[in-house]
Amino acid sequence: MTQHRRAGGGIDRLPSGRxxxxxxxxxxxxxxxxxxxxxxxxxxxxxRSLTDQADGKPAVPSAVTTPTLADYAPGWVExxxxxxxxPLRPRVRDLYANQLxxxxxxxxxSLRLAKLTTSSIRTWYAELRGPxxxxxxxxxxxxxxxxxxxSTAVEDGLLLANPCTIKGAGIEPADERPIPTVExxxxxxxxxxxxxxxxxLLAAFVGLRKGELLGLRRGxxxxxxxxxxxxxxxxxxxxxxHLVGPPxxxxxxxxxxxxxxxxxxxEGHLADFAQPxxxxxxxxGQKGGPLDPHVLHKAWASARAEVGLPxxxxxxxxxxxxxxAASTGAGTKELMHRQGHSSxxxxxxxxHATRQRDSALAxxxxxxxxxxxxKTVDETVDE
Numbered sequence: 001m002t003q004h005r006r007a008g009g010g011i012d013r014l015p016s017g018r019x020x021x022x023x024x025x026x027x028x029x030x031x032x033x034x035x036x037x038x039x040x041x042x043x044x045x046x047x048r049s050l051t052d053q054a055d056g057k058p059a060v061p062s063a064v065t066t067p068t069l070a071d072y073a074p075g076w077v078e079x080x081x082x083x084x085x086x087p088l089r090p091r092v093r094d095l096y097a098n099q100l101x102x103x104x105x106x107x108x109x110s111l112r113l114a115k116l117t118t119s120s121i122r123t124w125y126a127e128l129r130g131p132x133x134x135x136x137x138x139x140x141x142x143x144x145x146x147x148x149x150x151s152t153a154v155e156d157g158l159l160l161a162n163p164c165t166i167k168g169a170g171i172e173p174a175d176e177r178p179i180p181t182v183e184x185x186x187x188x189x190x191x192x193x194x195x196x197x198x199x200x201l202l203a204a205f206v207g208l209r210k211g212e213l214l215g216l217r218r219g220x221x222x223x224x225x226x227x228x229x230x231x232x233x234x235x236x237x238x239x240x241x242h243l244v245g246p247p248x249x250x251x252x253x254x255x256x257x258x259x260x261x262x263x264x265x266x267e268g269h270l271a272d273f274a275q276p277x278x279x280x281x282x283x284x285g286q287k288g289g290p291l292d293p294h295v296l297h298k299a300w301a302s303a304r305a306e307v308g309l310p311x312x313x314x315x316x317x318x319x320x321x322x323x324x325a326a327s328t329g330a331g332t333k334e335l336m337h338r339q340g341h342s343s344x345x346x347x348x349x350x351x352h353a354t355r356q357r358d359s360a361l362a363x364x365x366x367x368x369x370x371x372x373x374x375k376t377v378d379e380t381v382d383e
Contacts, residue, residue: 009049011042021045022157026053032066032157066158069116069149070109073100076149089245090237096145103128103142113153118163121146125169140172179319180204180312192303196296198269199283200317202228206258207321207339210314211235214291215244218270219278226263228256230340236293251342 009023009030019042021033033049036042077096080088088096100109107124108116121143128139147164154162180188189200199213208216211233220229231253234244247253258266275281275288283291296314304312318339325338332344 009046011039011046013039021049023049023053030157066113066115068110068112070105072113072153072158073105073109073149076152084250090241090243091235094238099138099142099145103134103138104146108146113150113158116150116159116163118165121163122166125166136173140170144170177316177319178309178312179316179323180309182320182324184307184309185317185320187307188303188309191306193299195273195284195286195291196299198265199291199296201262201265202258203314203317204320205262205324206256207318207325208256209233209247209252209318209340210293210296212247212252212340214283214293214296216282217278218274218276218280218282221266221270221282223263223267223270226258226260228258230254230256234290242290247340249340249342251336252340254337254340256338 009021012020012022014020017037019036019039021036021042023031023033023046025031033045036045074097077088077093077100080096082088104124107127108120111120125139125143127133128142129136133139143164143166147162147170150159150162150164153159185200185204189197189204192200202208202213203210206228208228208230212230215232215234216228216230217232220231221227222229230247232244233247233252234242237243270282273284275284281290285291285295300314304310322335322339325335330338335341336344
């Protein structure tokens with residue numbers, strides 16, 4: 001005979017002054033029955049839950065007592081930790097807050113957690129992907145965020161199951177971005193402000209991210225070994241504050257060999273523009289301080305317009321680096337290291353692009369071989 005654990009739990013008074021009711025179900029789960037403005041109301045809910053369990057009725061979070069998504073989600077963002085147990089970086093917190101403010105809470109924020117259903121989420125998701133929504137990529141990002149929030153709500157006992165069960169909804173479509181040619185890259189590098197010429201070349205031929213380039217210091221560059229150590233990135237938050245920290249993932253920390261010709265360019269740049277000392281910034285502005293991302297953005301926009309590539313993103317230079325590395329025959333692990341990827345999916349994309357290019361090269365070869373190849377094969381077989 002199955003033994004049932006005696007129902008437990010209790011009532012906690014939160015810093016807000018509200019009273020939270022929690023119980024332990026017969027199968028050992030901790031379940032929250034919501035918060036209440038008075039101790040009397042909390043006592044009533046708690047007593048009723050014990051009675052229901054004694055009668056064999058399942059304990060479920062009340063759709064009336066669970067918090068709304070708008071009440072729950074901001075606290076989730078503030079308390080969220082990374083996979084390494086660290087607080088979210090300010091830029092990530094800002095990103096999540098914007099996704100909630102712009103795309104999730106306007107449609108779902110007023111609903112209590114227990115009222116969120118797969119059907120309501122499917123309708124919301126379809127609107128994001130629709131003609132008036134922000135598109136498939138943003139929809140996938142927002143869906144993943146909502147799914148993570150509601151997974152924590154399940155852990156907190158506010159939901160019995162996560163209603164985000166739409167197959168494939170969190171998969172972000174791979175955008176086909178334009179990849180500049182080597183010649184176009186040299187044109188861009190020769191057009192942009194001379195302080196940023198080396199930065200463009202490192203992005204396109206080594207594959208460093210913008211934040212990694214802005215975070216480079218003299219001590220990270222070993223010209224004798226022709227190697228760059230990527231150990232930090234520098235970005236701006238929404239308030240214009242410089243944020244310096246480690247790369248976005250452990251895989252982002254890497255040592256990268258650079259071509260000899262590029263090492264010569266880098267040596268000249270260090271002599272002309274970098275700050276002195278091992279901690280000096282490699283890329284600087286007109287007044288000698290760290291290069292401001294907004295200044296880079298403005299110079300990049302001007303250069304790409306002058307070269308005739310107005311839609312080219314700075315990040316597209318990194319795609320060129322990945323594609324060039326794949327064309328040398330580099331394997332997936334080598335590409336992951338080169339690009340600083342923790343997942344093999346992006347590396348496979350570069351290899352796929354190289355295979356597509358190889359197929360395109362086969363077509364003119366077919367025309368060069370000519371129609372007599374079939375005849376030659378037939379005659380050889382007959383012999």
